[in-house]
């Protein structure tokens with residue numbers, strides 16, 4: 001297999017059944033920061049889920065990606081409350097500093113920049129999420145620390 005994850009190690013953690021699908025995909029995504037397409041057939045066979053459905057599930061959930069993500073994933077909420085409080089400015093500044101557009105990953109693989117819809121934390125608007133850590137009342141200037149530490 002043309003990948004550096006040990007797929008067997010992941011598969012054997014779960015029973016060979018359909019109910020294991022999401023957790024297996026999560027583990028592959030976590031191990032490799034994306035879902036290598038060549039692993040999908042094996043996952044389909046293991047869980048007994050048709051390949052077309054495995055692909056559909058992997059495409060549907062934003063937590064999954066067929067493209068490698070950066071070590072640090074920065075998500076900017078573009079929901080109404082965050083938008084009103086300047087999310088667009090944060091997005092523009094992040095794109096400028098990273099030299100990429102939202103939805104892209106830096107060439108060195110360090111950062112992925114994404115925009116998300118409201119995540120239900122509007123009281124913290126504007127909100128930026130870095131690797132699942134929430135940062136509320138965010139200002140464009142706060143990006144410097146986020147991008148410097150990558151933490």
Ligand code: FES
Nearest residue numbers: 077079082118121
């Ligand atoms: S609009 Fe950003 S958390 Fe709700």
